[in-house]
Amino acid sequence: MLALETIPGVRAAADAAAIDGMVVAEGAVVLRFAPDEVFIMFPKPGRELNEGFAQAIIARETGFVGCWLTLEELAARVVAHIDWALPVERPALAQGLVAGVPAKLWLESGRALLLCAAPYAHELTERLR
Amino acid sequence: MNEFVETILALEWHKPKPAYDVVIIGGGGHGLATAYYLATRHGITNVAVLEANYIGSGNSGRNTTIIRANYGIPESIRFYQHSLELYGTLEDETGCWIMHSTKGLLWLAHTESAMRAERARCLLNQACGAETVMVTPEEARSICPQLDLSGGGRYPVLGASYHVGAATARHDRVVWAYAQGAMRKGVDVLQHTPVTGLLRDGERVVGVETPNGPISAGLVLSAVGGNVSTVAAMADVRLPIRTHPLQAFVTNAYALGFGPIISDTELFCYVSQTARGQMLMGAEFDPQPSYSLGSSYNFLQSCSAKVTHLLPFLRDLRILRQWTGICDISTDFSPIMGETGVPGFLVTTGWGTWGFKAIPAGGEQMAELIATGRTPAMLEPFRLDRFARELPMADQGSTGTR
Amino acid sequence: MQRADRHPAPALAGPGRIVVDGAPVPYQAGDSVAMALIRAGAHPGRGGTLCLAGDCGNCVAEVDGIAWIRTCQADCRPGLAVERHPARGGPPLHPVAQPDVTRPPVARRIPVRRVSVDLVVIGAGESGTAAAANARLRGRTVLLLDAREDAEVVAIYGGPTVIVRSSTGMTHVHAREVIVATGAAELHPVCPGNGLRGLLTGRAAELLHAAGIDLGVAVAVGEPPRDVPCTVVAGRLVRIEGTERVSAVVTATGEGLAAAEVRTPCETLILGLGRAPRDLLARMSTGEPVAVIGPAAESFPLPPAPTAGIVCPCAGIGVDDLEGVWQRGFQELELVKRASLAGTGTCQGSVCLPHVRAWVASKSGTVPEPFTARPASRQVTxxxxxADVHLDVFKRTPLHDEHLALGGRLDRFGGWWRPWTYGDHVAEYWAVREGVSLGDVSTLGKxxxxxxxVVELLERIYPNRVGNLGPGRSRYALLLNERGHVIDDGMICRETETRFVLTFTSGGAANAEMWLRDWIETWGLKVQVMDRTMSLAAINVTGPLAGQLLGRAGLADPPRYLAHAHAEVAGVPCHVMRLSFTGEASFELHHPVDRSVELWRTLLDLGRDLGIRPHGLRNLFGLRLEKGHVIVGMDTELDSTPHRLGMDWAVRMDKPEFLGRSALARTALLPDSRRLIGLTMTSPVPTEGSPIWSDGEIVGHVTSSFDSPLLGRAVMLGWLKRTPFPEAVEIDGRRATVTRPPFYDPEGLRARA
Structure with missing residues (x-):
């Protein structure tokens, strides 16, 4: 069974242009949920977004749970439960239903992060069992 | 020959005339029933029913044939209960075999809020003359032994409302029974006669245009299903209606062994067995408005998943055929019947996913309106101007769809 | 798919034997079930011509517990259980034992593969194979599917998506293009005696002969089969004679007076009567990028119009039935089909359609188009x-397991699992009214x-004033649509000049977010939105001792009524909102979901000597009813304006503009016709939904009811829908008093305490 754990980060909602011009600490992973929304995972806790990020809503986010998967695990556990095509470029963020649960996949070249909102965690793990 | 070949009724086709007292657009159940009641109840026989394709080719021949009156507002309960009772005597009245069968309908509840809604339904049904009672899970199981009370481990049955009088009938045969009855009284049913425009005298509608030429009429009724917005637009009438596809499917035929109709407050699916033994299933309408009659695999998948949670024996049955109808859904999920504000032009529409069960009462009441010029009390709540008067007949929870 | 649960392998079975109707039947390697039965001298079905190509329904039987399997398409394996369909009535509906709910449903165990290709070619015959090879040469990815190689195409849907069934699971193929190369099917005979056994199409005879099956005395009519020893009889087919099995065939040559009939005895009759396009898939796929090639696209000549015999073997319809319904006025193909049911059986008209079309053409003088083809072509269970379909997701709050541990009974409400009661709902009630209680309100939209x-947005969205709300203050608000109908409600909390937190009902949160985003875009406003519904949990601390409990948890200076503040409670960062739904002093603590269990447990610990206990939804609904608070969706209807709800106070018509304002201005001129009212009566409490009567007529119904422990009587909300609104009403045959809520603490002193 997949063990989904809280994936802490910072979530920001801002003007799309402001997000385009956003500068984040090196090593941070930026997941663009929407043109006006990002989720940023920092390599070390306590890092924050740079200043000058006008009219943004910035919030510490602990509402997502997920787990990192090897490519083999991704293929074996997850891909069979999606009926959309995975993007081919890397890295890439894909969002859609995984086993009928709203979820997100962050695809790097050698691994992938499966994410979902905490209230869905139980159903997602059950369905991917 | 099998026992389901039509061997009783006969249809008599007539040549079109240039003018009629009443022209009804749409040769489905509602149009033909209106013509039938005009002819049999009011002696009005100079009537034509114009059908763009063949009679019953629209939603009258595409529905899941369920007749029930377990609605949630008094006006609807009384109307559909009247329809249910007319259905019960239709075979005697017409001498036709519509394969009417009273089966009872279980409407399953899986949550406290659904139980609350079903308890309310039972109380109001009883107060308005429809027989609906709450049953325990065990009672539901005795009515339908195939029921999995755990709902596949996901939708446990907390209880159900049981609508004792619910029935089914063969949809095509209902259409034909009304057609034969109307034809015998002299009503002309003109197939393959689409209406391409309306004849106007000032504001008044005085007839229809067809590819075979104009037909004048003292009064025009649109009993169209699926394309009513187009027909109403010809009369400059705007209707608060959107059109959505609704899909259904049947399995092959099996030995008879499934008595009731099973429906669900949460999964919005319904299951019954036809007289031929096919398991007939449907679900809610497609969320995207469309005039498409195309089928989708998503529907087959989700409907199969839903019904097999409740009735696991269905899982090994093979699916024969899937089809689609298109439903006119009004903003309050209730029908719209009667005057439109345009003289000479009436509608019976907004039949959504619930038109089949309403054919007898809808036809009878529309005929009375046409014959007397007065809106019968039973139709009064369903007039088009209710929306402007802020008196919608909101009852979405009773439609078995969302 | 192995299906051993219903038919455990009987002892009779062994290598090389299947079990048919309980008796062993040997087979040889490569035999289909139909071939094994024919090899044993039996007919796999009830009679009629066999095509052994999957086209007709004459060989269907129950195989491995699943009925309506074309046995010519089912491979033999040792012990395979075959039950022939009964001669009359359909195959039985098997009961299924209650499934094991601890295991995933059976559908979950059928694998589904999803494939994307440039081209799907259906049919690996000559034309299909060539088309596939051609496309591959041009560098396209191609999937070539053939039913004979365990890849049955169920249907072609929009996309196009091709659904494929095989013995090892389902495949959903997304293709840019589809080529249908399904070939042609052999015509069945329609003449007297065509329901007998011993009738084969030419290809079926070739197949059986090649498999070493002795056909006995074989006679061929029409185009003879290749390499099958048989007597070829000239002339056209007139009738087939025999009792159960064919004993002779009668053919005729010449026309009219010169016609001469010849009777030829036989044990097997082989029929080469021509072909018809196997075009069910092609016909159901109009409008898609679907091409039809080869024989499937050819227009073969129709057979001569039949004059007698079974025309539709699936439904058992004879030519006389067609004649009968025609005489009754059913005079076009679709009506003939519906009145006779010809073409509605398991082969979907594959056998009868050419004959019925020819027959209708002979009656009407016009060859009708084939009737509509719909899925499924090859059937699935x-x-x-x-398989692999998942229904709605049920959301869990972070306190789900806490509720269970406390004996809570969970119920789904608004898409979430929520505690309904923890067992002693009377004690839960008094904890709120007299002590302190916790409620899990994590499901609120945030x-x-x-x-x-942002102020302009909210002034236009909400019907009440927003701009005059100071930072740190909050206000209850209705959400209206353009028609002035209440669609949701919640709190508006101002944080700074340009930042607000909004709450919505649990079930309405997703719609509310879309509603706001749509209007922001429509109005072109500069406002950012972030949905925190699933990021933040919320615990409502409610009761006269709530402030005391929060003091123990370190919140020395809790917000005043309708104020809100960010503060730590028991070490957990919270957004504390002071409001009241229960009627008592209430503090909603909104906090990160990952800290929720910790906060919940700490508060329960700290409140132990105060008699703290959590309350479930059942009590919440009653507590708020005593206060007369409506629940949107329970007490409101689709057309509920604030006026009808008695909530004019929540609308400021002096605002120049807000959603629904013009509709409210218009409907204010209409006579009052529906009104939500308060009702009280003596116990027992009427069921929610009970009709309200006046003078023997139904004038409305109860939306919510509660047997108030504090007031010792039933309190209710309900609709009156008959004007003039009656003052004397009855419910359950007893007098009820129409009143104005709230029923409890009308001055709201306790909420402010």
Whole structure:
């Protein structure tokens, strides 16, 4: 069974242009949920977004749970439960239903992060069992 | 020959005339029933029913044939209960075999809020003359032994409302029974006669245009299903209606062994067995408005998943055929019947996913309106101007769809 | 798919034997079930011509517990259980034992593969194979599917998506293009005696002969089979004679007076009567990028119009039945089909359609178009259709397991699992009214809105004033649609000049977010939105001792009524909102979901000597009813304006503009016709939904009812829908008093305490 754990980060909602011009600490992973929304995972806790990020809503986010998967695990556990095509470029963020649960996949070249909102965690793990 | 070949009724086709007292657009159940009641109840026989394709080719021949009156507002309960009772005597009245069968309908509840809604339904049904009672899970199981009370481990049955009088009938045969009855009284049913425009005298509608030429009429009724917005637009009438596809499917035929109709407050699916033994299933309408009659695999998948949670024996049955109808859904999920504000032009529409069960009462009441010029009390709540008067007949929870 | 649960392998079975109707039947390697039966001298079905190509329904039987399997398409394996369909009535509906709910449903165990290719070619015959090879040469990815190689195409849907069934699971193929190369099917004979056994199409005879099956005395009519020893009889088919099995065939040559009939005895009759396009898939796929090639696209000549015999073997319809319904006025193909049921059986008209079309043409003088083709072409079970399908997701709050541990009974409400009661609902009630209680309100919708135009947005969205709300203050608000109908409600909490937190009902949160985003875009406002519904949990601390409990948890200076503040409670960062739904002093603690269990447990610990206990939804609904608070969706209807709800106070018509304002201005001129009212009566409490009567007529119904422990009588909300609104009403045959809520603490002193 997949063990989904809280994936802490910072979530920001801002003007799309402001997000385009956003500068984040090196090593941070930026997941663009929407043109006006990002989720940023920092390599070390306590890092924050740079200043000058006008009219943004910035919030510490602990509402997502997920787990990192090897490519083999991704293929074996997850891909069979999606009926959309995975993007081919890397890295890439894909969002859609995984086993009928709203979820997100962050695809790097050698691994992938499966994410979902905490209230869905139980159903997602059950369905991917 | 099998026992389901039509061997009783006969249809008599007539040549079109240039003018009629009443022209009804749409040769489905509602149009033909209106013509039938005009002819049999009011002696009005100079009537034509114009059908763009063949009679019953629209939603009258595409529905899941369920007749029930377990609605949630008094006006609807009384109307559909009247329809249910007319259905019960239709075979005697017409001498036709519509394969009417009273089966009872279980409407399953899986949550406290659904139980609350079903308890309310039972109380109001009883107060308005429809027989609906709450049953325990065990009672539901005795009515339908195939029921999995755990709902596949996901939708446990907390209880159900049981609508004792619910029935089914063969949809095509209902259409034909009304057609034969109307034809015998002299009503002309003109197939393959689409209406391409309306004849106007000032504001008044005085007839229809067809590819075979104009037909004048003292009064025009649109009993169209699926394309009513187009027909109403010809009369400059705007209707608060959107059109959505609704899909259904049947399995092959099996030995008879499934008595009731099973429906669900949460999964919005319904299951019954036809007289031929096919398991007939449907679900809610497609969320995207469309005039498409195309089928989708998503529907087959989700409907199969839903019904097999409740009735696991269905899982090994093979699916024969899937089809689609298109439903006119009004903003309050209730029908719209009667005057439109345009003289000479009436509608019976907004039949959504619930038109089949309403054919007898809808036809009878529309005929009375046409014959007397007065809106019968039973139709009064369903007039088009209710929306402007802020008196919608909101009852979405009773439609078995969302 | 192995299906051993219903038919455990009987002892009779062994290598090389299947079990048919309980008796062993040997087979040889490569035999289909139909071939094994024919090899044993039996007919796999009830009679009629066999095509052994999957086209007709004459060989269907129950195989491995699944009925309506074309046995010519089912491979033999040792012990395979075959039950022939009964001669009359359909195959039985098997009961299924209660499934094991601890295991995933059976449909979940049928694998589903999803494939994307440039081209799907259906049919690996000559034309299909060539088309596939051609496309591959041009560098395209191609999937070549053939039913004979365990890849049955169920249907072609929009996309195009091709659904494929095989013995190992389902495949959903997304293709840019589809080529249908399904070939042609052999015509069946329609003449007297065509329901007998011993009738084969030419290809079926070739197949059986090649498999070493002795056909006995074989006679061929029409185009003879290749390499099958038989007597070829000239002339056209007139009738087939025999009792159960064919004993002779009668053919005729010449026309009219010169016609001469010849009777030829035989044990097997082989029929080469021509072909018809196997075009069910092609016909159901109009409008898609679907091409039809080869024989499937050819227009073969129709057979001569039949004059007698079974025309539709699936439904058992004879030519006389067609004649009968025609005489009754059913005079076009679709009506003939519906009145006779010809073409509605398991082969979907594959056998009868050419004959029925020819027959209708002979009556009407015009060859009709084929009737509509619909899925499924090759059939799937419901389990196969449902394979890997997941229904709605049920959301869990972070306190889910806490509720269970406390004995809570969980119920789904608004898409979430929520505690209904923890067992002693009377004690839960008194904890709120007299002590302190916790409620899990994590499911509330929570949006942050921020930006220079945020006040303008909210003034236009909400019917009450927003701009005069100071930072740190909050206000209850209705959400209206353009028609002035209440669609949701919640709190508006101002954080700064340009930032607000909005709450919505649990079930309405997703719609509310879309509603706001749509209007922000429509109005072109500079406002950012962040949905925090699933990021933040919320615990409602409610009761006269709530402040005391929060003091123990370190919140020395809790917000005043309708104020809100960010503060730590028991070490957990919270957004504390002071409001009241229960009627008592209430503090909603909104906090990160990952800290929720910790906060919940700490508060329960700290409140132990105060008699703290959590309350479930059942009590919440009653507590708020004593206060007369409506629940949107329970007490409101689709057309509920604030006026009808008695909530004019929540609308400021002096605002120049807000959603629904013009509709409210218009409907204010209409006579009052529906009104939500308060009702009280003596116990017992009427069921929610009970009709309200006046003078023997139904004038409305109860929306919510509660047997108030504190007031010792039933309190209710209900609709009156008959004007003039009656003052004397009855419910359950007893007098009820129409009143104005709230029923409890009308001055709201306790909420402010």
């Amino acid at each position: 419901l389990a196969e259709a449902a 949006l942050i809105v921020s930006g220079p135009d």
